[in-house]
Amino acid sequence: MVTMSPSTERAVDAWAGNVLRLARAKKGMSQRELARAAGVPPSTIAKIESGQRQPTHPTLAKILASVGLALATRLEPYDDHDDVLWSRDQQRSDEERSAVRAEQERVFARR
Numbered sequence: 001m002v003t004m005s006p007s008t009e010r011a012v013d014a015w016a017g018n019v020l021r022l023a024r025a026k027k028g029m030s031q032r033e034l035a036r037a038a039g040v041p042p043s044t045i046a047k048i049e050s051g052q053r054q055p056t057h058p059t060l061a062k063i064l065a066s067v068g069l070a071l072a073t074r075l076e077p078y079d080d081h082d083d084v085l086w087s088r089d090q091q092r093s094d095e096e097r098s099a100v101r102a103e104q105e106r107v108f109a110r111r
Contacts, residue, residue: 005086016060019071027067038066052111 004012023033031049035042040063047053048060055063061071088096
């Protein structure tokens with residue numbers, strides 16, 4: 001049995017909000033405009049996007065359909081890449097983690 005790492009769980013929890021943000025960007029809409037098109041309160045869209053609410057698959061599909069987008073789901077084998085990286089990070093000492101973070105900050109500061 002595969003167990004998701006905390007970082008993967010956070011990504012899963014943020015998925016619906018990310019889908020709505022992408023849909024709004026694609027359609028050039030505000031949260032209020034998407035809510036009006038979908039027939040839901042603006043607070044519903046805001047809560048989904050912030051991760052405070054997890055819509056059901058049918059609800060998310062209906063919101064997207066209201067602006068001419070379809071929600072498609074594809075089943076694939078579980079990719080545990082992020083979970084493996086998280087597990088390896090947990091095995092590092094505090095000093096090793098600090099060194100890795102410092103190197104990442106150095107690399108990203110160059111960009």
